[in-house]
Amino acid sequence: MNQRFIGFYDRITPESSSEEFKDTIMRKAENMKKTQNNTVRRPKNKLLIAAAAAVLTVGVGTAAFASGLIDFNRVFGNVITAENSAGAEQLVSGAEDFRYHVSDEDYIVIPKGVTGTEKSVVAAFEIARKDGAPFTDYLLYQPEETRLWSTFHSSADLDDIRSYSSGTDAFDISINENGNLSVIANYTASTDLTGRTIRIRCADLYEYMDLLYFVEENNVHNWFTEDIHATDSCTPCDAEFFTDGYNAVFTDTSDIVLHELDWIVEFVYSPSAAAASCLTADDISAGFTETAFIDNNERLELPCIVKRIDVNAIGVTLVYKWDMSAAPNISESELTSALDMDVQLITHDGERISTQFTFGSGEPDENGSYNNLVSMNIVDDNNNRIAVDLNDIAAISINDVEYTLS
Amino acid sequence: MNGQELDKHIQLYRSTVYRLAYSYMKNREDAEDISQDAFVKLYISDENFASEENVKAWLIRVTINLCKNMLRSSQRKTRSELTAEPHSPPPEHDSMSEYIAGLKPQYSAVLYLFYYEGYSVKEISRMCGISSVAVRTRLSRGRTMLKEMLLKEELL
Numbered sequence: 395m396n397q398r399f400i401g402f403y404d405r406i407t408p409e410s411s412s413e414e415f416k417d418t419i420m421r422k423a424e425n426m427k428k429t430q431n432n433t434v435r436r437p438k439n440k441l442l443i444a445a446a447a448a449v450l451t452v453g454v455g456t457a458a459f460a461s462g463l464i465d466f467n468r469v470f471g472n473v474i475t476a477e478n479s480a481g482a483e484q485l486v487s488g489a490e491d492f493r494y495h496v497s498d499e500d501y502i503v504i505p506k507g508v509t510g511t512e513k514s515v516v517a518a519f520e521i522a523r524k525d526g527a528p529f530t531d532y533l534l535y536q537p538e539e540t541r542l543w544s545t546f547h548s549s550a551d552l553d554d555i556r557s558y559s560s561g562t563d564a565f566d567i568s569i570n571e572n573g574n575l576s577v578i579a580n581y582t583a584s585t586d587l588t589g590r591t592i593r594i595r596c597a598d599l600y601e602y603m604d605l606l607y608f609v610e611e612n613n614v615h616n617w618f619t620e621d622i623h624a625t626d627s628c629t630p631c632d633a634e635f636f637t638d639g640y641n642a643v644f645t646d647t648s649d650i651v652l653h654e655l656d657w658i659v660e661f662v663y664s665p666s667a668a669a670a671s672c673l674t675a676d677d678i679s680a681g682f683t684e685t686a687f688i689d690n691n692e693r694l695e696l697p698c699i700v701k702r703i704d705v706n707a708i709g710v711t712l713v714y715k716w717d718m719s720a721a722p723n724i725s726e727s728e729l730t731s732a733l734d735m736d737v738q739l740i741t742h743d744g745e746r747i748s749t750q751f752t753f754g755s756g757e758p759d760e761n762g763s764y765n766n767l768v769s770m771n772i773v774d775d776n777n778n779r780i781a782v783d784l785n786d787i788a789a790i791s792i793n794d795v796e797y798t799l800s
Numbered sequence: 801m802n803g804q805e806l807d808k809h810i811q812l813y814r815s816t817v818y819r820l821a822y823s824y825m826k827n828r829e830d831a832e833d834i835s836q837d838a839f840v841k842l843y844i845s846d847e848n849f850a851s852e853e854n855v856k857a858w859l860i861r862v863t864i865n866l867c868k869n870m871l872r873s874s875q876r877k878t879r880s881e882l883t884a885e886p887h888s889p890p891p892e893h894d895s896m897s898e899y900i901a902g903l904k905p906q907y908s909a910v911l912y913l914f915y916y917e918g919y920s921v922k923e924i925s926r927m928c929g930i931s932s933v934a935v936r937t938r939l940s941r942g943r944t945m946l947k948e949m950l951l952k953e954e955l956l
Contacts, residue, residue, distance in 0.1 A: 398896050398950075399896070399900075399911065399915055399916070399946070400915060400916055401896075402896040402897060402900060403819050403823075403912060403916045406818065406819045406822050406831075407815060407818070408814055408815065408818045408831075408832065408835065409828065409832070410832065412807075412810055412811065412814070415810060415814065415835075415836070415839075416803075416806060416807060416810055418836050419806065419810075419836055419839045419840050419843055420803070420843070422836060422837070422840045423840050423843050423844050687940060726921075727920045727921040727922070727936075729936065730936040730939065730940040731936070
């Protein structure tokens with residue numbers, strides 16, 4: 395298959411000559427310059443930019459951000475220069491809309507800062523209770539380059555962010571019945587998606603599940619409706635799509651990622667907030683085995699090194715790394731997880747409670763490599779999501795290896 | 801960037817950009833448009849690239865964004881609706897071109913970057929702005945889809 399695939403692309407070559415191609419580029423570039431010169435820029439939101447810059451000049455990661463919940467050192471790393479750039483302006487201006495549309499009167503959104511470069515910008519906002527107590531943090535970011543991506547595991551297009559910030563009724567935030575943050579994003583685009591309203595409701599965002607992308611990748615071919623009923627799993631993120639009367643429900647975040655709904659709902663759910671109601675496995679020295687597929691679909695039972703196991707009332711987060719020393723002739727890039735892990739919670743009475751895979755991602759480790767990160771929902775026998783009392787939970791079993799939780 | 805540098809980058813990367821755009825757009829007209837726009841962005845960019853490989857990665861990233869934008873745009877929809885004739889197929893039209901045309905862009909693009917350009921999963925994940933797991937998933941599903949299509953062909 396590979397030979398035919400490669401052979402096919404060998405034959406896909408441009409038809410115009412290099413000279414013609416270059417002439418077209420020069421002409422387009424010239425036209426673009428003329429257009430830009432004739433374009434009136436929006437007035438800058440000087441107040442917000444100034445406030446953001448002032449915060450940043452105090453120093454990221456120091457007392458200026460100490461009251462926030464987010465780990466700004468982790469997020470921003472060494473890229474801490476604030477730029478009064480077009481991208482920054484766009485993001486911080488977007489925060490005004492964001493603030494305006496917060497529906498729950500008990501909470502407020504406070505722009506905290508913007509950082510980055512002309513091409514790669516992050517804006518951070520704190521969501522706080524009205525009495526000033528921080529609740530969680532929110533990030534919008536726009537990396538044109540890949541520099542910030544490795545920190546965030548993701549990226550977003552500036553155009554997407556513009557769509558977000560110029561959309562109507564963009565975000566409503568409230569606290570759901572489980573005490574978790576709920577985001578309802580109503581997007582009625584004035585350009586690409588005229589007449590179509592997409593509503594995405596995110597609830598129960600887990601610790602470290604710090605990004606979700608929602609993008610309607612191709613409304614022409616309507617891809618996301620093709621497989622929309624193919625899944626019946628439950629996840630922490632339910633999305634409802636209303637498309638010209640069509641009402642469908644996404645129940646699987648992996649589907650949302652699969653369909654590239656990278657549509658600017660990026661949440662950093664505060665680790666410190668989540669830590670208050672989270673069990674962890676302290677002894678993770680024992681590894682478990684996971685089934686992976688090699689490129690040729692051959693199965694491989696691969697030992698896994700556990701990095702972290704967290705359990706909260708509604709889900710499990712598992713971070714692990716494949717032990718590639720067990721397969722020295724295989725590159726990690728050739729492997730695909732079978733995603734068939736059997737993860738069960740065990741109560742003090744010995745009762746077993748099921749979980750169901752919901753989200754797979756990666757998390758950079760201290761060596762610049764990547765760990766596998768998977769999230770599970772806690773479910774009943776009918777695969778309906780449930781919440782458990784963490785006081786009842788004693789241990790977790792992963793592919794028949796048990797870990798004590800505390 | 802001056803004209804001479806532009807020349808050099810066109811020689812080096814035009815085919816890569818064109819093929820990647822083709823893997824998304826499935827037709828030569830849009831692939832050519834996207835290629836032009838990607839190189840225009842490069843030409844007017846004030847980026848300081850540390851290496852040639854960075855130029856290539858930057859172009860790939862820009863190309864992906866342009867393709868996504870075009871796929872989303874109402875302009876494309878209008879053009880598709882107004883165009884009476886279907887997009888011209890590759891001159892070497894064969895079953896493989898039909899199979900690749902049948903693949904969703906997110907699969908064909910990842911397959912192209914992995915198998916043809918030889919990028920690693922991590923590199924692709926950075927370029928496409930998706931997780932490594934998502935890249936692996938797309939590779940696996942894309943391969944499976946292609947295999948199934950090819951198997952059907954052999955059975956016929």
